[in-house]
Amino acid sequence: MTADPQHWVVLPAAGAGRRFGGPIPKQYLPLRGRRVIEHSLAVFVQHPLIAGCVIALSPEDEWWQDTAYADHPAVKRVAGGAERSDSVAHALAALAGNAADDDWVLVHDAARPCLTTEDLDRLLAALVDEPVGALLAVPMHDTVKAAEDAFGARVERTLPRQQLWRAYTPQAFRLGQLREALAHCRAQGIAITDDASAIEQLGLRPLLVEGRVDNIKITRPEDLSLAEFFLDH
Ligand SMILES: Nc1ccn([C@@H]2O[C@H](COP(=O)(O)OP(=O)(O)OP(=O)(O)O)[C@@H](O)[C@H]2O)c(=O)n1
């Protein structure tokens, strides 16, 4: 008889926050009495189904030591990498000693501080009997235009929004499969911006689990005020 899979969390937190700018990386900015990263971790550390967390940090980020989780027994730290996917891969390697290949790993951005326990529970529930893995996502409600090139301002076509979702985190996959998928993308030189994209490159189709729109990532300065608002309501 095989044991039920455990659930682990990987928090990539080694980004520089270039689009945000500012004096320190966005994940360490103050937000409603705590740092952004403390909000992002809190929901996992308190959750009974989470076995432990690995956080990928930039070695230069001395602000981590000031957080409530710096010496927390359930939070292990590793060095991040040049890209988000490298940071995730480093954290997965660190997990290998404690976790099984069939265990679930939930990857969540350190810069996403508004995740609710309800959304996390919905994702965890979706993993029961799920063959591939799942991610929180939000259906597209806007009318979306594709431009003729990345910087072009002229419409090429209107995309069918019924098929479009915004990919959020956490994104949950089997430890062994996610490690394989990230290694495949790295070996093939395939650039990816989320973990689901790596799994898709193996020919698999992750499950989209509808989440709250307010689980935003802090990417640009205006997102910080939005996160403040969402945390208050
Ligand atoms: N080399 C990297 C790059 C990003 N991240 C993390 O991945 C998450 C989402 O990435 P993003 O919003 O793109 O963060 P940054 O890379 O910091 O932002 P930017 O692209 O604007 O520089 C963040 O929690 C960030 O810290 C990481 O761990 N390692």
Ligand SMILES: C[C@](O)(CO)[C@H](O)COP(=O)(O)O
């Ligand atoms: C995983 C992710 O949050 C998906 O939305 C990712 O961090 C996105 O990175 P982006 O380049 O800021 O879209």
